Amino acid sequence: MANKYTNTSKRRSNILYKLRKQGVVCDTKARVIELPCGGEPRSANVQVARLRREYRFNVQFYIS
Numbered sequence: 001m002a003n004k005y006t007n008t009s010k011r012r013s014n015i016l017y018k019l020r021k022q023g024v025v026c027d028t029k030a031r032v033i034e035l036p037c038g039g040e041p042r043s044a045n046v047q048v049a050r051l052r053r054e055y056r057f058n059v060q061f062y063i064s
Contacts, residue, residue, distance in 0.1 A: 012051070012054075012055055015047045015050055015051055016028065016051070018047050019033070019045065019047050019048070019051075022045070024045070024048075026057075031055070031056060031057045031058060032057065032058050032059075032060050033048055033051060033052075033057055033058070033059050033060070034059075034060050034061075034062055035048070035059055035060070035061055035062075036061070036062060036063075036064045037061045037062060037063045037064065038061075
């Protein structure tokens with residue numbers, strides 16, 4: 001039987017991989033996702049909403 005912590009960390013890694021592939025900057029140590037200003041995090045990506053809800057990530061907007 002697999003360890004539940006291994007499965008959750010693998011899932012989080014998959015979500016972060018998909019976001020980084022789209023060009024989104026993610027800081028896993030600080031649990032911050034950086035998005036360009038003017039975008040709504042929930043409507044922009046399903047992955048961002050999942051990271052915020054399940055893993056307590058924060059969204060930081062930057063002016064580009």
